[in-house]
Amino acid sequence: MTANLIRVALADDHTLFRQGIREMLSTDPGIQVVGEAATGPDAVGLVLAERPDVLLLDVEMPGPGAGPVIRELRRVRPQTQVVVLTMHDDADVVRDLLNCGAAAYLVKTILRDELVVAVRSVASRSDTVLLSVSRRTVSQLDSQRDRAGNSAGPLTDRELEVLTLTAQAFSNAQIASRLHITQATVKRHLTNIYAKLQAVSRVDAIRKATAARLIDPDGGPLR
Known part of the structure; x- marks a missing residue:
């Protein structure tokens, strides 16, 4: 060996x-x-x-x-x-x-x-x-890095999309269909969102994102 x-x-x-x-x-x-x-x-x-x-x-x-x-x-x-x-x-x-x-x-x-x-x-x-x-x-990673200093919060663009639809009461299946991704990917994004916002549920994540002005009270993005 x-x-x-x-x-x-x-x-x-x-x-x-x-x-x-x-x-x-x-x-x-x-x-x-x-x-x-x-x-x-x-x-x-x-x-x-x-x-x-x-x-x-x-x-x-x-x-x-x-x-x-x-x-x-x-x-x-x-x-x-x-x-x-x-x-x-x-x-x-x-x-x-x-x-x-x-x-x-x-x-x-x-x-x-x-x-x-x-x-x-x-x-x-x-x-x-x-x-x-x-x-x-690679180009998208460079673009994200260049605008990192102007980011509206700790969430990625895709995570904001998922959270916005979550705030509008869409199910995981509906979010997956709208964003053309799998339900497993939606769940993964939600897990990351909870971790970043230190949230324990969908409602808690929406509340904290609204308070941080990442999304508006009606569920729309504030970028």
Whole structure:
């Protein structure tokens, strides 16, 4: 066994995808896959049990969402570097998860060699952040950074859209339909909103956002 073997854990709710990634990484003699998880809580448990160097984490899995999972892992096992591996090429998601402590954000269209390089890079250098996203997303991230000083609050544009529709009494399913996203993504945005506003419910989040003048009393954005 190689002395500097990189131990990797996989967290994705699609068994076939996990098996494919395991087989892909197993072709590298310097990488060992030490376990798999299909939910957020199981991913945290797996990391605590196996103490891998790297966790490959999907964005949408059963459980609290990728953001809370990453924050929990940064608290209980900061030595494990979290690499987000997802189909979501979205600037808001990228920024949120990097802010939570992800070491890399990779879209699932990357090649096998690119994934191996990313795993090796985050395992050897904890002070780096890796991105493999579209030029459009990079441009949006730059735009968000440029206007950060003029932001009306701690919420992203997408989170404000979700909260605005929530304040107008739309259900998660209706919000998902209007914004052309999944219900799981709506739930993830709401989880992030609650965390940022320190809210305990939809009503509490709306009240606090209104008080902070992020949305008006009728649910409209104030940007």
